[in-house]
Amino acid sequence: MSKIRYILLLLCSLFFVQCLWNESELEPSYLPLDDSEYPYADLPRLVIETVDFQQIRNKETEVPAYLQIYGKDLPESDVKHLTIKGRGNSSFEMTKYGYKLEFENKESLFGMPRNRDWALIAIFRDKSFLHNYITYMLADLLGDAYAPRSCFVELYLNRQYMGLYQLTESVKVDKNRVNIPKNDSSFLFERTTTSSLEKDHFYSSFNHLFQIKSPKDVSADSKALLTNHINSFEAFLMTNSATNLDSLANWIDIQDFARYFLIQEFSKNIDGNWRSIFLTWQKNSVIQMGPVWDFDMAYGLSSKEKISPEGWNIRTHGWNQYLFKGSQYRAFVRQFWDAHHSTFESLIDSINAIYPHLEKVSKNEFKRWPVLKEEYIWPFIESMDSYTAAVDSLKSWIARRIQWMDGSL
Template sequence: MRYRAVRPLPLLLGIVICCLGLGCSNSERIDNEVVAFWDIEEDATPLSTELNYLPIDDSEYPYAGIPRIVIETENHREIKDRETEIPAKLQVWGADAPESEVMELTIRGRGNSSWTHSPKKSYKIKFNTKESLFGIHKDREWALIANYADKSMLKNYISYKLFHEISDTWNPQIHFIELYLNNNYQGIYAFTETIKKTTHRVAINDNDFLLEIDAKTKANDQTIYVDGFTYPFKIHWPKNANEKALKQVTEHLDNFQKFISSDKVSKGDEYSQWIDAEKFTKYFWLQEFSKNLDAYYTSSFLIVRENGLVEMGPLWDMDAAYGYPGWDVNATIPTDGFRQKKIWLLPFFKNKSFSQYADSIWKEMSPIIKNYADSITSIGMLLEHPYVNEEKKWHKLESSLNPLHHKGYSSYTNAYTDFRNWYINRLDWLDKNSNKLNLKI
């Protein structure tokens, strides 16, 4: 095996990484030196133990126009589960040279069905110290999302960018990269912020709660159950909440559920004492627009403020949306009615003033959503080249037998064009029917 390797030369590294229009950031200096290349034979001293770079063998999967992240685990240990944090090193590469220093971190698996059913795994990484990649604010914790079930690779990206523009709720920044793990190519990934309480992510107060509706909680998760609601709520903040805090938020959500189930919800404006109507409604419409199968089932985050107001968001995990077949045929058809039939917000639509307000919010959102249709095409075109590597690795485009793949495509262009067509047809239908939701309850 031959490795691409680097030798220091006395120059200044001034390369700018441009991440598919997601924002550009200056690459870091590497000891004030730029790099040259030569071949190193297989029996040479392992590169990463002595020099300030990690090896990358890109002879089979060459540079394709987006940044590469190279990760090497300790002793090349395999990542076998979602619990074991394995020490590792990470470096960002551009076309010909490293774009960052070597950074130390731990890595583990992440995801639910994607971890169980997908051969292409997603990962959670945690740096030893706070790091900034691709111009995003420094933090220790990040995610590498495989997007294996989404043949367009664009559903999470478009959704996060869209929600960021529509709502003032913080939502993760996201960048496309190609991943090399222990010198093996892994494919196109979304490098993204994780959802956590911090001043530059979910900027809530210490006495607020960050929760997640999650039907797939694990044994060690801290959870609560609310009367009248099917699925558990996972506590993300406060960490290791005490019994008093758990009782407080449970009682509040129990009372919230009672209010929703009562006649009071359809009268007056008492709803404004329970929810941040604007944030709640914008989150609802984006989930309804996308027909997300996971909405209010798993990966659905909410904030309960100290003053009692409930906010939905941030948005997370949208690959089971925009026509994903799954278990609900209705969800695959963009013009076949409303999707969110049994969730918190629907009873509010019995209230005439709220229904009118929600319709006005949709009319504000619709032009913004429409503008993003062209982004599906433009970003898809930018991924055409790296998708050659992705398809060579995973052979998923034409597959329709895998539990995560129910529709095959002859080309990547067809995959993202199909997403765009569904998106436009759904938008047209909702524009004509958004004011009729109260009639469906």
């Protein structure tokens, strides 16, 4: 997917088809929208109402709901059936939090492939609104097999304006998402630090906690297959053979690992520091990293302080500390950086092209959530005078990070 397509997805509010509905006594024929306080900002509006206006209290209870898409003046979709619940880990504890949507039928939203499962990312901590968006674009431009597609929208929930959200494909096994077979020897799994897991997780020999996302309800034999393979790989990392690129290629997709490392290291993503990352593995194949996900604590942000663009983030953590002992692997990563240097540099041009389309919605967002100048109340660490200042801060951080990476890889 090209950079142009990502920008077109951003501007997806320009293209809608107006539909008609069948009246029903059991469900609404349309969902009302009052935008007198928060006027149209050139982005699609998602209007969601839960049945009987039930509150969304947690991340477990799926609340039945209706959804309709609005353009500037009128509804521009039919009323869709779905369930909605909270989503996120630390982000769910924030005043503005995200939601998980599961439609009754597969839906193609704003040109993205049909699916039932979607995520509404709150974009609360990131005052530029761009961290996730530009990183998913970067992963795609660097040749990742799959990077989540997304579109900016404004959300009205139970007739209350909730602000700017990023409607994003959720990470799952699917031919249009993580495209691996659905069988008992193909795995999508996550390195995580959560302590609330009840099943389908294991600790590796390096004491890394992994949760198996697919297959669901994994059998004991299937779980043992993955566990044993990861433990065998970690044992291999302790040997001298791990410094040989040909030997390493029997275990991992080296180019994929290098790309994933550079995306996480370049953005200095705190969650990418072996806290929350996705991986895939299929029997008789190699381990792959990704897809990329969750960059709200990246590009200088963390939960406690502003992070300098200088210094390593994940090179000495997780499996990376063993991989980088090999001079051949270090050289390969450097070669990948040099070969794709212009792609990393082009992020600043992409930001310049995208952010003007978010200036209007920033007024609605910061009116609803007046946090622009907050810097001492969690989760905020930096005060901004304007939305443009937040964007300029991001561009400055990226430019300095590229300079540091050039001299340190």
